[in-house]
Amino acid sequence: MSRFYLTTAIDYANGDPHLGHALEKIGADVIARYRRLCGDDVHLLIGMDEHGQKVQQTAAKEGVAPQAFTDTIAARFQGMWSRLGISYDQFIRTTEAHHKLGVQTLIRRIAERNPDDFYERSYTGMYCVGCESFKQDADIVDGKCVLHPTRTLEEVEERNWFFRLSKYQGFLQDLLASNPSFIEPSSRRNEILGLLAQGLEDISASRARLDWAVPFPLVLSNGETQGTYVWFDALPNYLTATGFPDEGYDQRWPADLHIIGKDITRFHVVIWPAMLQAAGLPLPKQVWAHGFVQLGGERFSKSAGVKLDLGEAIDRFGVDAFRYVLLREVPFDGDGNFSWERFEERYTADLANAFGNLASRAMAMVEKYFDGVVPTAAMPEAEQGDAEEIAEYHRAMHGENGWQLHEGLAAVGRLTARANEFTAATAPWTVAKDESRRAELEVILASLIRRIARQTVLLVPFMPEKSAQLWRMLGAPGEVSAQRFDQLESLDVSAWQVRKGDPLFPRPQPQPTAS
Incomplete structure (x- = not known):
């Protein structure tokens, strides 16, 4: 059994979870569930980033202590991830005592191994509280940070501990040259290569007058202690x-x-590897930077007022439908757009009409013609062609050519289309009228149930609840989450007792119009 440790970016504790957060967490959960179905020992880490000036300021505005403020925010995030079915194994908070110890140990380890990597320096720069970082001229438009255009940049002058990031430029360039897949997709790698070509500047590792932080373990020459840069x-x-x-x-x-958003690639592909190299610790194997979800062409932004209520989106067609549509509509290697219109269109076409109708019709015919017991029959030649689409699914999902989750769903969609075409071509309702064609009917319906069962397993990472429900309706043994991909080819559906229930994906009801 292979170990597989994956992480998402920890979310900053200054608001409620939004659609961008959901895309990342659902995507990571899909990968985690997929790897479990591969038989891997998976550990999915998510969490909260709870320190920093922005949290301190927001808590002060609300008249509460920072810890009480972050406790409330963390509970809201955990509640949403539970509702979305995120199967995380660990939820870390940066206010935990062990994390603080680990941060200080890492900093001391860097200082001991490379005494010149931390040095004192006075600095003046434009600081974005939204990003919790100093901004270069290229990141400023009309005096505002390009990522937080509603915030006013602060001119900060103070004496800090600096990390000698410039020392690691050659190391980072060699890393990306020798291991191009360290950062994917390639568009993100090209951005980092361009950044490195401009030359790296050393960065502040501590902040003065910041109480809500992990205490920086090194003391300035004037005896001052500072907070660790977030x-x-x-x-x-x-x-x-x-x-x-x-x-x-x-x-x-x-x-x-590491699964992250493209706006924090620099921190994960430049600063983080440099820190680990300085400490003499192994680097993560890969960083995957997904794109943004846009609403009507605009990036989701709390500060800019571009938002969508996650609860409302989930309530529309249910948790699993929301997970499916989001990852089908938004490519995991780039930006994508979300709209209510496309949500309903995709739900209706893919889930209510194509997959849901296929499963409902097949189970209904097994109930009608075989008293609900799936017949034993050989695999028809038409079904054997599914193997290539299943291989395409695994190529998209396994990460060898990137984490193309949307392509994995597209492959399942093609399997559904093939099964529906097979149904139309064989017309089992017509075959059933001729008793002499009983064996032919057995082959058709056994094939349909087998294909639906395979698709159900393939959809587990995306729709765990609906897949479990359908698995039970098919009369399949055990739990669908306990299935393994390497056993799918030999899946035997003989004598399963199907029980067609209510539609898995009810068709949307027309909204009443104002009179």
Whole structure:
């Protein structure tokens, strides 16, 4: 059994979860569930980034202590991930005592191994509280941060500890040259290569006058202690979650996959590997940077007022339908658009009409013609052609050519279309009228149930609840989540007792119009 440790970006504790958060967490959950069906020992880490100036300021505005504020936010995020069926194994919070210890140990380890990597320096720069980072001229338009155009940049002047990031430019360039898949998709790698070509600047590792932070373990020459810069606190969560610095942390570290948004690629592909290299620790195996979800062509942004209520989106057609449509509509390697119109169109076409109707019709015919017992019959030649689409599904899902989750769903959609075409071509309702063609009917209906059962397993990562429901309706043994992909080809549906119930995906009801 192979270990597979994957992480998402920890979410910043300054608001409610939104559609962009959901895309990332659902995508990671799909990969985790897929790898479990492959037989891997999976560990999915998510969590909350709870320190920093932005949290401190927001808590003060609400008149509560930062810890009480982050406790409330963390509970709201965990509640949403539970509702969305995110099967995480660990939820880390950067306010945990062990995480703070791990961050300080990592910083001390860097300082001990490379004494010149941290140095004191006075600095003046334009700081974006929204990003929790200093901004270069290229990141500023009309005096505003390009990612947070509603926030006013602050001119900050202070003496801090700096990390000698520039020292690791050659190392990072060699890393991406020798291991191009370290950061994917390729568009994100090209951005980082362009950044490296411009030359790296050293970065602040501590902040003055920041109380809501992990105390920076090194003391300035004037005796001042400072707070750890939020990214030096946040990035190590992937490591501290394994138990670092305690013995045995390397049973899980290094991570197999970091899943992040494209706006924080620089932190994960430049700063984080440099920190680990400086500490003499293994690097994660891969960083995957997904794109943004847009609403009507605009990026979701709390500050800009572009938002959609997640609860409303889930309520529309249910959790699994929302998971399906989001990952079918938004490519996991680029930006995508979300709209209510496309949501309903995709739900109706793919789930209510194509897959749901296929399953309903097949089970109804088995009930009608065979008293609900799936007949024993050989596999027809038409079904054997499904193998290539199943292989396409695995190529999209396994990560060897990128994490193309939308393409995995597209492959399942083609399997559904093939099964519906087979149904239309063989016309089992006509065959059933001729008793002499009983054996032919057995072949048709056994094939349909077998194909539906395979598609049900393939859809488990995306729609775990509906897949489990359909598996029970098919009369299949055990739990669908306990199935393994390497056993799908030999799946035997003989003598399963199907029980067609209510539609899995009810067709949308017309909305009443105003008179």
